[in-house]
Amino acid sequence: MSKYKIIMTGGGTAGHVTPNLALVPRLKEEGFDIKYIGSKDGIEKEIIKTDKVSYKEMIRLKKVEEMVDKYYNSQKFNNTLKFFYEKYETPFDFFYDLGNFFEARGYFNRNIGNTEYYKVFLDFNMEILKGDESYLKDIIKYDYLSFNKRRGMPDFIKSNIDKQLELQIKDELRERYSFKDYQIEKFDIDMSEYLNTGKIIKKECFYLVGNNCEIIKI
16 A cells, blocks of 8 residues: 555546546656545546546537537536436536537537527537437426526427417506516426426416516516
8 A cells, every 4th residue: 555645635626636637647656656536426526536637538528618618618508417417427518518519510520609509518419319308498498588688589489378368467567567677478388397306297387577587476
């Protein structure tokens, strides 16, 4: 047993882990006992399982790092990511497949617009997972409205609300809310239930969406 120990740490993205990982074989040759400290559910948990990384594996990790940086680190897609995590054994596997999808579409070689980052989820779900997109659209819409103005919402996540019903809701809430500051948005699943428990319950629900991206269930 080595009397010398080195504790390494780093996580969040693959770019913070792989430099440490590259040092491990040489340090072990020099007789050091290596320990690694990372977060419980971070990407480093998957990467650090091995201390030998081939060039092919490094490319694989780079794709994962790009996806983690674009989607996880921004914290703008958390509810949508949760939807996909449930379909994979690990988040690492999901980000790897998403990275391959990005590469196949050529997205790594050009800048894509803000709304395209959201549409990628629908295309990925349909083409790779062959999944139903009806509920996913609502989850994506909620994430979008949490960080973006409603007036710029793309068509692929828009939903229609009966005009008579919309007027009725406004009449009931007019004393509490100014509809210069809020708009009414319809969802086909109970987003509050999904946010709290992760369960998808089909139920027509209405939310007020503020100009400051505040979202209030009616």
